[in-house]
Structures are given as C-alpha cells and as structure tokens.
Amino acid sequence: MEVIADPIAMQRRAEAARRWGDRIALVPTMGFLHEGHLTLMREGRARASMLVASIFVNPTQFGPNEDLAHYPRDLSGDLAKLREVPVDVVFTPDREAIYTPGAQTWVEVTELTRGLCGAHRPGHFRGVTTIVAKLFNLVKPHFAIFGEKDFQQLRAIQRMVIDLNFDLEIVPMPIVREKDGLAMSSRNAYLSPDERRDALALSRALFAARDHYVAGMRDAETLRKTALKVIAETPKVELEYLEAVDADTLEWPARADRPILLAVAARVGTTRLIDNIVLGVRRP
C-alpha cells in the first residue's frame, strides 16, 4: 500500500495509472475509519483496479464554532484498516498543500444545499463541494464512493458531477448501522455511555416512521410527526431539525407518490449527530 502526501505526486500517479489502463476508485474520508467507511472501500475494491482512499480533515467545511480542532484522528489505526481491504493508495495531504496561499476559488451547489444541514451550517457544503472537486482532479477516479449517511452531501456532489461534467460515476452506498440501530459515525466517539444510549432516539424515530410507511401511511407530514414523537420521548436529545422532503430535490413538501427523505439532526450533549432514511422506491 502506497501512502502519498504530495498532491502533485498523487496526480502524477493517477495520470500514469489511467494511461496504463487502470480503473480508479476513490473513497474520500476524514479518517477515524469505521465499518461504514470500510463498506465503501470494499465497494471501490470490487469496481476498480486501483483503489484510492483519501484522508483529509477539510478545514473549509467546518464552521468557526464547530469541532475542527478536536475532530478524532487515528492515522496508524486507519492505515492498518486500509491495508486489510486492501487499498492501493492512501492520499494523506497536508492542509497547506491543499489550500495554497491566495486560494480563493469555491465550487458551490446552490438549491440543494439550502435546507437541512445547509441551513444550520453556513458554508459547510461549499467547503465540501470545493474539496471534492479538488480531490477529483488530483485522483482522477472513474468511480467515487459516498455513503448515504451524508445524504445531502451525496445529492450535492451528484449534482456537481453533472453540472461540471466530471467524467466519473458517483456510487452511493447505504448507511451502515450498529446492531442497535445507531448510524455509524466518527463523531460517535465523542459520546459518553449515557449519551450513546440517548442517541438511539434518532434511529428509533426514523424506524417508527418507516414502520408507519410500511403500514400504508403516505402523508409526509404525518410520518414526520410519528418520528418527532419518538424524539420527544428522550428530552436529552436537542433537536436541530427533522424534515420530510423529496428524496431527489430535497424540497418540501415531499409528494406522496415519490420517495421521501426523512432526515434528522440533533445534539446529544455537545455532539451533533445526523441520520436519515428514504421511504419509497428510489430512482437508481
């Protein structure tokens, strides 16, 4: 497994691989890898002859009052996990090599990033789409694998790929959950045992709505209220939003004849958690 820190070296390696005929898959991460990430890696492994994982805690997608400074890190643990997949190249650039002096270019997806997390984290998605565009140009992948845990991020990146004509395929992968339902997240490491138990309210709320949907309920607002009621039962969960929107446009209201995204963000203690579920048959 190669570990490459220099962006220019990464780009040269990718260009040489493409010329050679390799099919490149990229899994972009911020490190502190869990089973969710590794599921993405294995999908990339199956699709490509050269699998690249990037580890970069991207400062431009954190707000000034967010957890950039103490975002969890474990590079040696990450590398051990990636070696097992196995990954071919780990791209671990420094912040200074990625954002050079005078950097002032932003890639912005407008409508899709307005609501949900976009409304609560100003500048977050602009940071995400900008770093992902940069990674695409540095790693030159044929496939890029993203988890549905960050559903709005996934939709914004899919839109960016179409709008900027990136020559690659975005591969979305389902959320990976702990046995008790908690969506896997690097930020779960912040939770105390009590908070870990409270955090289950998020997935429990989404599953209650799903059960209601499976039982025939199609009204988005009713489904949302079913989930809200479950969240309300755990007072230590401080809700940021819980919305039912169209799973493609992320717009409200969701129509009964189309897939509904039920998305939730909440604080448990000081930790911000997100989760979501799609109700209904999805477009490919």
Added chain:
Amino acid sequence: MEVIADPIAMQRRAEAARRWGDRIALVPTMGFLHEGHLTLMREGRARASMLVASIFVNPTQFGPNEDLAHYPRDLSGDLAKLREVPVDVVFTPDREAIYTPGAQTWVEVTELTRGLCGAHRPGHFRGVTTIVAKLFNLVKPHFAIFGEKDFQQLRAIQRMVIDLNFDLEIVPMPIVREKDGLAMSSRNAYLSPDERRDALALSRALFAARDHYVAGMRDAETLRKTALKVIAETPKVELEYLEAVDADTLEWPARADRPILLAVAARVGTTRLIDNIVLGVRRP
C-alpha cells in the same frame, strides 16, 4: 477536421486521445473568429498533437442587459478559418446540452474578480469560470490557450486552475492589434466607421502611458492620469473605468517595483470595449 456537438462524444473523444498518448490543447472561444483567436490556435497547434477549438456563446457570462441575443455569429466562416490552422476538433455544443435542467453549480474565484470588469458586470466571471471548468472536464486538455485581451479573465482562470488542481497548463498570449492599434475583438464588428475611429482612443491612451513609463515614470497614478487625459480628448468615448493595478493581484494601488496593469473599459456608441497593457517586467 471533426465537428462535435455532443458533450459526451467530446469527452469520450478526449479520453480516447489521452489514452492513446495525444497531447491536447484547447482554445475556448465564443466564435466570430479574428486574427487574435487564430494566434491562439497556432500556439495550440505548436504545443499539442490534438488541437481542439470550442465555439460556445456562453449565456451565463452575459448580464440581463448585455449583448447575448445579438452577439455576432458566423459558424461557416469560423469553420473555414479553423480548417486552415488546421484544428483537429471543433466542439460546438448547444446551450441545452451544456446547461441541463436543474443545473445549479457555480465555480467562483472571489478576490480577483471583484474589481475592474467584475465591478461592472455582476456574475460575469462566475459564468466564465463555470463554463471554463466544464470545458476543461469535457476536453481534458494538457494546455489551454487564453488571450491577454481579457486580462482579468486570464488571471481568474489561472487562479482557478491552481485552486481546483486542474491538471493542465494555462498558456497566456499577447493581445493582437490592428495596424492602427485597436485591440482585436469580435465586438469591433458592432462599430460604425466613425465609432471605429473614436475607439482608437483606448489604445492611444494606453500607449501614451507606456511611453511615459518607458521615459522613466513609475508612479501608477501619474501613468493613469496620462492615459485618462488622452481618453478625455475623445468625448464620444464614454469611460467605464481606467485603472492602474498590480498585474498579479489586480489590486490597487500598484507598487512601483512591480508590473502594473493599466486596464480600460469604455463604451463607444452602444459597444462596450476593453483594452489593457502591462507595464514592467512580468512574472512568467
């Protein structure tokens, strides 16, 4: 010479060429080609084994009160000129194929596009950097050739290439002028014979400042005033701006020990014209 209208076909052609080992040069244009464009084409021809010219009147870089609807067009004349270079591929996409329904992604270079034309054409440079990013992903060039006539555009694109890690080299080319000094522009076609004569005030003003610089004057504001005085002698030239800024950062004030960009925009009749000159030794 191939003429390709379909973006997907263009991208496949470019990818195949790269795999084959071709070196691709791109000259993006809005058509109605003149000798300035053809100089760019010849530079691309000299550098690459596959020369691509694009012709696309990009709607997103025109303001609502600008000349999009009657921008001059002459596709058959353009193709004849390109065949002479010779160009290998002409990319002539439709507007609908470039901006698909739901398009909402913008590439924006912030500081460099604030002053000069950016201050007078809101949204213009955002439209330029977005279409150029798209063309880079569709044509996959190793080189892209741009004229210094649109100096601020050149600087914004150079910055975008660095910031988004595009794997290509921007090749700037000097302004091409008519024998009497008028900078070549497709928009010169709008000018009546009288306006054509009045328009010479722009280059005359820049040359007067250059003569003053060559004679030893290094104060940017004095050089600006030298040029302003010449413009004022032609009352039919309605000045939009005439500025002396740092040729790299485009910021005011220009320092005496660094290259100065003297840039002018003015209306002659209803036609908006721009011109510029760099005073001092330039960075490569």
